[in-house]
Amino acid sequence: MQTTPSVAICIPTFNQAQYLPMSVGSACQQTYQNIEVWVSDDASTDETPHVMTQLCQQFPQVSYYRQPQNLGIVGNNNWLLSQPKAEFIIRLDSDDLLMPNYVERLVNLLECYPDAGYAHAAVQEINEYGDKQGIRQLARTEEFRKAETELRAAVSGFRMAANVAMFRSDALRKLSFYEGRPEYTEDYDLIVRMADAGYGNVYTNEVLACYRVWTDASTVRPRRKSLxxxxxxxxxxxxxxxxxxxxxxxxxxxxxxxxxxxxxxxxxxxxxxxxxxxxxxxxxxxxxxxxxxxxxxxxxxxxxxxxxxxxxxxxxxxxxxxxxxxxxxxxxxx
Structure with a gap:
């Protein structure tokens, strides 16, 4: 009997306890069945451990790990994405959400295009309160884009609507995930390295996720400009x-x-x-x-x-x- 490919949804988190029920819930309530969910807490100082204890009781497919010390974005993601043995891996930040058919739709796309290293989609942009702000999508007609075409396009910037994507785990392992790569631009760097390694990608203009954009009153984000x-x-x-x-x-x-x-x-x-x-x-x-x-x-x-x-x-x-x-x-x- 043919089995469906296994999928791991990986959720890195740091001090976002208020959003975890929505993020983890969206990962666990997919129309696709063969799913495991991994959450790596980068030594949060808020209520994250308490919230995750409750979520693990509610959703048995969730594996939760708390890092003993803060590893940073790259370090935490590198550890997290290297844990599952699934065929496909999704990176989902803990303040973002997946639509119920996200996994089903993108698995089908990757199955259709074996030369694609990852799949991505249009997203609904929301603010910190969950209010809809508009649709993020690419002006792109082709479903599959070859590696060299993507490599040339990447010179102009990050060619995804958001950093929510499904990857072939073999491709991530070939590139050693994010190991040794720069902070705050790690996703852009990854798609460049994917294309350089010969992996194309698939994209759909269907809105399959929600991507949260913050009003940064604390000016934390501008201070990351150096990095x-x-x-x-x-x-x-x-x-x-x-x-x-x-x-x-x-x-x-x-x-x-x-x-x-x-x-x-x-x-x-x-x-x-x-x-x-x-x-x-x-x-x-x-x-x-x-x-x-x-x-x-x-x-x-x-x-x-x-x-x-x-x-x-x-x-x-x-x-x-x-x-x-x-x-x-x-x-x-x-």
Whole structure:
């Protein structure tokens, strides 16, 4: 008798006890049957252990482990994703949710495309209160994208609607998961390395998950800018550039994209929340990402207090891109 492929849903968490019942519940209440759920608590200081004790009693398919010390995003995910022996592995952050047919739909897609290393879908964006904020989707018509096509596209940025995805476990093991990779850009780095290793991917414009976006009043996220910039530099220098050079591709496009990104991120350097030392560190990282005469001029204008204008322009461009994607996808459905 033919058995369905096994699937492990891996949920890393840190101090998000209030969201765990929804996240774990969405993982356990899938239409697909052959599922196990793993939760790795990165030494949370909130009510996570108590909440997980209750969830483990409610859902016997859940395995819960509490790390004795904080490993960070990469360390916790690396440990977690390496535990299951399932054929497919899903990474689901503990503040996000899966629609009931997420696993069933993406298993079917990966079964149809054996050259795909991972599958992903459009998502419903929600805020910290669960209110719907809009749909995140890609302006992409093809269901399957070849590895080299994805590798070229990845130069322009992270090509997923959100970091919720189903992976072939063999592909993750071949790439040693996230071991030794940069924090806060680990998902982008992973899809680049997947493509470099020859894995394509499959995508559906069906909304199959909810992705939570925070209003960060505490300014924690902006203060991660240094780690984000360091991670982006490593992706270009350690993943993308060597991949292009091995194939004999023109690397000028990489230089151009790095300079464009440096211009975008330069505005964040002059936010009032940064100390002078932090600002100087960010400026040096932006220059390392992509120095150019245009960047030097931009930094000069930012010293004159134009940071809010450039941040507003970047935010507006992102909103326009989303509108264009939504319009493009509606046309394809006609």
């Amino acid at each position: 984000e910039l360091q991670g982006m530099i490593r992706i270009y220098e350690e993943s993308l550039l060597p991949a292009f050079q091995r194939r004999g591709w023109d690397t000028q496009i990489i230089t151009q994209k790095r300079r464009q990104l440096a211009l975008i991120h330069s505005a964040f350097c002059y936010r009032p929340l940064f100390t002078e030392a932090e600002r100087n560190e960010l400026i040096e990282l932006v220059k390392k990402l992509g120095d150019s005469p245009a960047l030097q001029f931009r930094l000069l204008t930012l010293r004159w207090g134009l940071s809010p204008f450039f941040e507003w322009r970047y935010s507006t461009e992102l909103k326009l891109k989303r509108l264009v994607k939504a319009f493009f996808n509606r046309l394809n459905k006609l």
